[in-house]
Amino acid sequence: MVTKNQIKLVVSLQQKKYRSQHGLFVVEGAKTVNEILEAGLKPYKLFVDEPNKAENFNGVEVVSKSELKQMSSLSNPNGVLGVFYIPNVKKTENTDWLVALDAVRDPGNLGTIIRLCDWFGIKHLICSLDTVDCYNPKVLQATMGSIGRVNVVYMDLLDYLTKTSLPVFGTFMDGDAVYQVKMPKTGIMVMGNEANGISNEITDIVSQKITIPQFGPETTESLNVATATAILLNEVRRS
Amino acid sequence: MVTKNQIKLVVSLQQKKYRSQHGLFVVEGAKTVNEILEAGLKPYKLFVDEPNKAENFNGVEVVSKSELKQMSSLSNPNGVLGVFYIPNVKKTENTDWLVALDAVRDPGNLGTIIRLCDWFGIKHLICSLDTVDCYNPKVLQATMGSIGRVNVVYMDLLDYLTKTSLPVFGTFMDGDAVYQVKMPKTGIMVMGNEANGISNEITDIVSQKITIPQFGPETTESLNVATATAILLNEVRRS
Known part of the structure; x- marks a missing residue:
């Protein structure tokens, strides 16, 4: 009953x-x-x-x-x-790479990114307060069990990135080609909003601007944030 | 009127x-x-x-x-x-990498893959006859204008791969780590069905089995076919 x-x-x-x-x-x-x-x-x-x-x-x-x-x-x-x-949030550690999301709004994208963190062994995912909730049913559908293995933490991202001692990486159209950048052992990979990318305030804190080179004809559309995350986490791990 | x-x-x-x-x-x-x-x-x-x-x-x-x-x-x-x-299908060329899809069924995945081909300058996308139609409205929503720049060809994939002179790459759980594999100048990257991967018939034709290494705890879920395509096309182009 x-x-x-x-x-x-x-x-x-x-x-x-x-x-x-x-x-x-x-x-x-x-x-x-x-x-x-x-x-x-x-x-x-x-x-x-x-x-x-x-x-x-x-x-x-x-x-x-x-x-x-x-x-x-x-x-x-x-x-x-x-x-x-809802599991307790764990304290983040600085001993490996972390991913940070700046206002990612699409539940499918967040779900895919949590699953990618799980695959690539990224233990902590920092989300800005205006990122979609990770317990949204559509996010859960895309993450599957990964939600239980990745520590998703919502916090004031600007404050966090201002205080961290880790190098802060971000993806921009005018960054250095990711293949030419030496990846450190630890860092934070910031991924931006679907329509607007990384916000101006957070751009100011980024210590290394990178870009995924485009090989096709110049198109207006950039890579989707989830596929860009896939490529960048692969770059972090392969190096 | x-x-x-x-x-x-x-x-x-x-x-x-x-x-x-x-x-x-x-x-x-x-x-x-x-x-x-x-x-x-x-x-x-x-x-x-x-x-x-x-x-x-x-x-x-x-x-x-x-x-x-x-x-x-x-x-x-x-x-x-x-x-x-619907634009005329162009003849495929063997002068660069091609992507081939073996029964990809999800419109969002096909749309994302077409957009990735466009980004990475892959001109020809070969689809098995049981791959979802690229003019399906949900595919078009995910590809945006890329559908006009990538030549999507539906054909008997087994027959095509049997006859090609190009090396055929495919992703498997037990393949060689992609970071250790020397990528040739030209080849065909075969991506499999969402639930079943690459079919047995086509597995027999694959000349190089590769895998995207997993760094996290052993999970039951594999990478989504669209995110795996993103990583592999990046690997093809960076090399």
Whole structure:
């Protein structure tokens, strides 16, 4: 039995405000719920809409299809919904590269970047306060279990970058070709907003401007922020 | 005045079958229509739903909001719709690297890959016959004008790769680390299906298996095909 208050709680978690207030977030779909469990995140409640789906999960609650539909944010709910505790933020370390995002707004881009950090062993991802929330359902869909392995920290990015002792790298159209730049052992790679790039205030703090060279005809569109992050993390690791 | 038959034609172009039959495709939104025009593709008809939007386009037809809505595939049409001729496919050349896709199904991935080819100056993109159609509206949204600058060719990929004289590269979990592989001046980079990777038949033809090393903890998810393409094209060009 799921109570009306529980349904109300789950629905409220579609909004960032209530996710922060309750310290909880929602994941839908057997595959993603499994990935998040495997990544070691602690479930608060797991719901399935058929008894046979319950076998795969400990402590799961079987609810009716209509109850699950009420809790779901999907037009076609897929029968498995997990509510998880938002993990505690860990202290960042200066012993390796970090990635910092300046106002990345697209959930798919943030999700892809978290997954890339996971692949390339980047433990800490610093997000400016106006970057999209990493517990947004569309972000979670793109990150899969990576959200449990990368420490995502929201903070005043300008303040953080002003105080850090690490070299700050940023991507610009007029930077040095990344192939010619010697990558240090540690640093911060700043990635900018989809439409406007890195903000002026943060540009002033960047100690090394780099660019991914363009080989095709001059096009108006720059690389997407997620594909640029893929290339730059590969450059950091290969060096 | 737009006739009923014209509306019917435009709506039919949402399906690949009719796009092929008429040799036409549809693009929506001022920005994307402009990008496609700038890329040199030939318009068949351009429609806007307000006279003031007509200033920006030659030979445009002003229709009513309701007529534009009937032609649009969007729930909120944005007032500019272009019908373009599908460009003739050009003969592929063996003088540079080519990219080949084996059953890439996600429109966003194909769109991102076309844009990456454009950025890295890859002129020819070979797609297996079961790869998503590049004139699918969701692909066009992700490619922007790049579709006019990259020659996308659909063909029997197995047959093509069997006959080519170029070295065939493919990404596998058990390949050689890409940083250790000497990249030749020309070659074909094969990228596989989102869920299954490169098919067994095509694996047999691959002359060099490569891998993008993983630096993080062992995760179940591999890199997304579009981000992997970004990294590999960067590797091809940097060498």
